Amino acid sequence: MPFSYIEFSEAVYSAWENDGTNRVAITLTRTGDLSNSVYMDLEILGNNINNVGPLGMLPVYFATGEDTTTVYLDLFDDNFVEGTETVSLSLVNYDPNQVALGTQGTATLNVFDDEVSYIEFSETVFTAWENEQTGQAEITLTRSGNLNSDSLGNNNTATLEVRDDETSYIEFSDVNYLAWENDFNFNSPFPDQAEITLTRTGDTYNSVSTQVEVLDPMGYSMGLFNVDFMM
Ligand SMILES: [Ca+2]
Ligand SMILES: [Ca+2]
Ligand SMILES: [Ca+2]
Ligand SMILES: [Ca+2]
Numbered sequence: 001m002p003f004s005y006i007e008f009s010e011a012v013y014s015a016w017e018n019d020g021t022n023r024v025a026i027t028l029t030r031t032g033d034l035s036n037s038v039y040m041d042l043e044i045l046g047n048n049i050n051n052v053g054p055l056g057m058l059p060v061y062f063a064t065g066e067d068t069t070t071v072y073l074d075l076f077d078d079n080f081v082e083g084t085e086t087v088s089l090s091l092v093n094y095d096p097n098q099v100a101l102g103t104q105g106t107a108t109l110n111v112f113d114d115e116v117s118y119i120e121f122s123e124t125v126f127t128a129w130e131n132e133q134t135g136q137a138e139i140t141l142t143r144s145g146n147l148n149s150d151s152l153g154n155n156n157t158a159t160l161e162v163r164d165d166e167t168s169y170i171e172f173s174d175v176n177y178l179a180w181e182n183d184f185n186f187n188s189p190f191p192d193q194a195e196i197t198l199t200r201t202g203d204t205y206n207s208v209s210t211q212v213e214v215l216d217p218m219g220y221s222m223g224l225f226n227v228d229f230m231m
Helices: none
Strands: 004-008 012-016 023-032 038-045 056-062 068-075 085-092 099-101 106-112 117-121 125-129 141-145 159-163 168-172 198-202 208-215 221-229
Touching: 004 038, 004 056, 004 085, 012 023, 023 038, 023 056, 023 106, 056 068, 168 208, 168 221
Parallel strands: 004 099, 012 106, 125 159
Antiparallel strands: 004 023, 023 068, 038 056, 038 085, 085 106, 117 141, 168 198, 208 221
């Protein structure tokens, strides 16, 4: 039986309650075997909500071959100074023999109150080098909404990391890597591989070696891979 994975396109959707289009799009994506059509429901839950609807269930349908579908929620303006309304979104009532949820199986929708202004950091983590030529680290704040009042936005805390320029920093290029088990490359002379990229910043005036350890879902090591960065 065909089997596919459904997920939200975003972890967090956002809209303004006074958005001129009066609606917000929730996009869902489908990967895997698309050779059948599938149905499920989008469940929308929240407390004290009057700026978005309907709450409850909305039908979701993917036709044969379709890899994205969009569900629209209605937006309603009001005059209350109240802050953000938040609803949770989840996918339910699907056939587990045909469908599983992908990594982004639930999501949140924030509906911003236009009677309030939002002051927040532009990033959650700011970084600067200790040898920065300007001698300063730059922190940006943004303000949006109704500029005659004030409130904090969601991003109301942030971290500043000051990096040592005598050290080099090795990190993964992504938090999540994805590969398909059936990702065959018939033109390649090598066995099928998943690609993991590491980056190095800072002081690169020496060569360094490290290892990447791969663990199975039980936490057991599947092996160590050598990683060498040249000077
Ligand atoms: Ca409201
Ligand atoms: Ca309003
Ligand atoms: Ca309002
Ligand atoms: Ca230093």
